Amino acid sequence: MDVPGWLKPTSDCQLFIGLSASQATVLLSAKGKSIDRIVIPEQTASACFEPLQQLLVQHKFKRPDVTLVLADDCYQQAELDKPAVPDEEVAAALQWSVKELISIEPDNMQLDYYDMATAGTRKQVMVIAAEREWLKDWGHMLVSKLRGQLQQVLVEELSLLNLFSEDEVPTVLLWQKPGREVRLLLIHKQQLYLSRSLRGSANLENMASEILPSVIDSLSLEVQRALDYFESNLRQPPVKLVKLAVPEACRQLVQQHMSANLAVAVAPLDEETLADFNPTEDVAVLPLLAARMGQMTTAQSELEATEVEPTL
Structure with a gap:
């Protein structure tokens, strides 16, 4: 009831x-x-x-x-073929498939998954597991x-999808929390096609000025590989934009060097993307702001739905 x-x-x-x-x-x-x-x-x-x-x-x-x-660092994940069972039975089937890949005890595992974008008929999922207790x-x-x-x-990484709309062009987001490596996310129509940490990129804002350009060149190479994979292997339209959510201390230099290295536009994540978003201060809490943005969008959709007159 x-x-x-x-x-x-x-x-x-x-x-x-x-x-x-x-x-x-x-x-x-x-x-x-x-x-x-x-x-x-x-x-x-x-x-x-x-x-x-x-x-x-x-x-x-x-x-x-x-x-x-x-x-x-609060969960473990593993990439698996999607079980050939009805959707309502996928999670239960994955519980058995993933036990050799994740160190959490099965009785203490809270599991979820999301479908991965793949080429051809092969279906894969990313399994996410945290401690249930x-x-x-x-x-x-x-x-x-x-x-x-x-x-x-x-x-x-899934919270960050709220930064992008369904009709937005394919975009790479480069995001870095303080002290961590840069995270590359390739997003199209609010779907995550690729997510990876870029080695050797931790603490960009504190790197010596003579070292940083070569590190940015390495990052540019990783971005280009992601663009090629997205277009050639996954057979998707070309990426048009790289957005930067990296510390302000190095953001302008990253933008300048990447713009010279890549044949796509490179720009900072703009303030209009989120309500009261300050890119100078809020890079570390970007997933929380993105989660709030998702809730605001859902609430607005629900409000609009209640205002629609029923039709016969």
Whole structure:
């Protein structure tokens, strides 16, 4: 039996929590605007409860909708052929196929997957697995103690798809969190065709000026290989744009060198892509902002749907 809408608890804010192996990064948002941002040097739900509660009390919020966004050190993944079973049975079939490739105990594995873009008739999936008990602890804390509603659990690279529209031209996004290697994502029609870390690219903003140009040349080569693979192997239309979400200290130099190396446009991720997005400060929390953008789009779509007059 459906619960009437007026009986359901309504949220007064949104919490977007980015979890990594060493910390939780929290974005508090309300009415589509960022309110506050904190970093908690903990990863467990119990250790994060009090700082989250204090954040809500400070801003006089009581009932958050919550989205968890997992960094790549919080889960394991494996690429597999898609089982030839009905869609509703795929996850269960993958549970057996992946047990030799992922070190999490089967009884403690929370598994999900997404279809990968491939050429020809072969179907493949990317399996994502996290520790079930760890996620259950977070769910219990958020719902039972913080009085929130857990809306969804995402991984960073899939959250970033919200930056792109269905009709956007094929695009490469180069994204770098502080201290990490540059991540290359090739996106077309809100689908992820390629995702990889580019070796030797950690801490671009701190590299010596005499070393950085050669590193950018190596990055350009990796981008070109991705463009060739997308067009030749996957038989997709040519990529038209490379967007940069890298630290401001090196962004202009990366853009200049890549523009000279590649036959496609290279440009920074623009501020208009996200509401109140500041590319100078927000590169590290880009997946959280992208997750918020996805929720805003969903909410707008639902609102528009309710305004459509039914037809007979």
